């Protein structure tokens with residue numbers, strides 16, 4: 013075997029967005045040595061794109077808020093297939109995690125009495141999102157980054173992991189390459205935390221960058237961990253639709269939280285037309301009340317634009333399908349209308365939504381203080397991911413932990429806006445804490461040299477092939493299929509054939525040819541990422557077929573209603589002994605009475 | 616459909632040259648779209664960095680027609696299409712490959728800056744109180760996306776290569792953000808003058824002009840820092856007096 017450079021750390025964290033950074037900080041604070049692998053440069057992960065805020069029941073703006081209301085909102089939003097224990101921990105611990113950021117230097121917007129300001133967001137009963145204008149993710153990642161670099165964490169920037177290494181059942185290392193020279197590296201660790209984020213690149217229209225190819229999902233699956241809830245892919249209702257080159261780029265829900273309204277080409281606020289029964293009691297039934305809510309009137313109920321993302325996305329799709337969309341195939345999102353209400357509306361908008369103002373001005377020639385935006389759904393987030401223990405974040409493989417978007421459980425069938433940043437903090441911390449504990453109790457294992465050799469050989473094969481398949485083309489074609497057949501509106505006739513098509517794609521992926529050499533070669537990197545994209549695409553399609561109902565983010569035309577029995581199960585995807593993908597339904601553990609009561613009290 | 620010709624620098628530390636590519640231009644396209652399209656269809660191994668495509672991550676810095684820019688925020692419609700558009704890597708950092716430079720120096724510099732050190736919490740529950748008007752300036756600096764374009768244009772780094780003596784505008788405003796943070800109690804003035812080389816900045820304001828986040832790097836950040844340095848070194852008693860007063864104005868006992 014060639015002599016690959018080898019690193020040894022107590023804990024290795026793979027992924028350096030909010031969850032990975034938080035995990036690394038916690039582990040190193042526990043006194044173990046920590047390595048942090050990031051696919052891009054440090055501080056560039058998708059967390060940076062998060063705009064709206066961090067959901068935490070600080071009760072700074074509305075004293076009626078507390079963890080119980082947050083917990084109930086999260087469960088309702090997730091349509092009760094969430095892991096209730098994770099939802100509970102998340103709601104209880106998020107406030108401390110936010111306050112901790114302030115102690116590390118984050119500078120949140122303030123209330124009049126000098127505390128952290130909170131804003132309204134979809135599905136949250138009270139103003140709950142701690143924020144910094146509309147660049148909260150940047151503030152969060154920078155704070156964690158600047159705190160983390162003084163903790164003695166070893167950061168491996170622009171490295172990608174290709175496989176996990178096992179010693180028996182236990183995960184004891186990872187094998188990957190650095191982009192700069194294309195050299196392979198071995199990482200030996202007593203515990204590993206996956207924090208690789210999402211799978212957005214499996215779809216054509218997405219808010220995710222090139223990095224989000226389901227790496228953690230696929231690494232864990234291949235190593236023998238289970239994936240859960242993979243059918244639930246969140247299509248954020250408001251992505252840019254025009255001009256074409258920017259389609260999919262996120263438009264924060266904060267626009268609606270601050271008074272923005274959705275209209276169709278007839279100028280109708282179509283969100284009033286369909287308010288789900290479970291939200292009737294807490295949704296405004298007239299425009300005036302909705303506006304009062306956005307202005308902080310505690311007696312007003314929230315406008316229907318702030319219903320959950322799954323529902324808003326579907327209403328938008330309906331408007332477009334029925335011919336009431338905007339000129340470029342979206343609907344209108346209008347914040348400029350508030351000039352009827354506020355004398356200094358342009359200033360207000362620029363202060364509350366500075367980067368949205370900037371983004372539309374520069375990329376679409378639209379002044380959002382004067383004109384409506386055109387928006388449509390964009391692939392944003394996957395609720396599904398590695399199945400973990402709710403308290404420790406360990407998967408079923410000893411030594412393998414997961415946190416953040418690549419782990420699953422807290423969000424159920426649909427994630428509320430703002431619950432992602434808090435999830436990253438709460439479970440990033442827990443993963444780091446328990447990974448450090450595991451590392452202290454275990455020694456380094458033996459890495460599997462055969463696995464290293466096969467991985468290396470497969471990775472280099474693309475340079476030697478005679479074929480002429482272009483890796484970018486394969487990725488593009490896969491995105492088309494997923495978008496079309498396993499997208500917002502699904503049915504069995506569309507999805508069944510996808511499974512066969514994915515087999516063809518696997519052959520194509522095995523036939524791609526890479527030009528150039530190993531040094532910083534994006535064509536090669538794209539080719540290597542295809543395997544992960546195919547794994548998560550298959551998992552999404554399998555789980556979506558298995559759940560024969562519509563719930564949260566999963567909408568099945570052939571089963572348009574909720575099925576009570578399916579509301580008590582999760583879909584679990586795992587790799588069978590023969591290497592094939594297996595999917596099964598598993599009952600959700602019964603919720604304890606105290607939590608049931610909390611939900612009852614907050615109906 | 617309209618087409619545009621690009622001259623993209625390809626090469627590595629040993630050297631390189633411009634290669635010509637022609638690609639179609641659609642409405643609203645930015646330079647990064649064109650580069651990504653060329654990469655996907657004509658040059659799979661063309662190395663460039665990008666993440667967000669929306670001016671938020673600071674990955675896609677390059678020089679477009681000689682101007683330091685974020686490729687994802689540079690519209691094709693701003694550029695004359697009658698002649699080739701040149702795209703080349705930043706000049707203040709060593710080239711790794713094609714449009715990618717080695718920016719690791721920046722990460723090393725940041726590590727050496729003393730970290731945030733807050734005063735004890737104001738409230739029994741461990742939280743602090745700050746007024747919005749007292750943090751506006753710090754929030755302005757914290758908009759920085761670490762694209763390093765300001766570092767790229769600063770002549771002290773770009774022309775004089777004084778990376779060992781001078782931390783550059785990005786990190787001067789990082790220090791400014793810490794120094795002006797209402798909760799911070801650390802003092803970073805000594806090293807600003809000595810190891811961090813604030814004196815090398817002669818306020819040309821080139822950094823401010825290229826900042827995609829429109830941060831007033833010089834007027835709001837560097838100049839006030841320079842004043843603090845002058846105060847502390849040449850009028851130490853006055854400085855102590857003013858600092859105490861500033862802190863007591865903020866309600867610190």
Ligand code: SF4
Nearest residue numbers: 769816818819820822
């Ligand atoms: S103002 Fe100072 S820091 Fe900015 S470019 Fe000029 S010399 Fe460099």
Ligand code: SF4
Nearest residue numbers: 759760762763765826
């Ligand atoms: S200060 Fe402006 S130009 Fe400099 S790195 Fe930050 S965002 Fe870029």
Ligand code: FES
Nearest residue numbers: 667668673675687
């Ligand atoms: S890609 Fe993020 S700033 Fe250009």
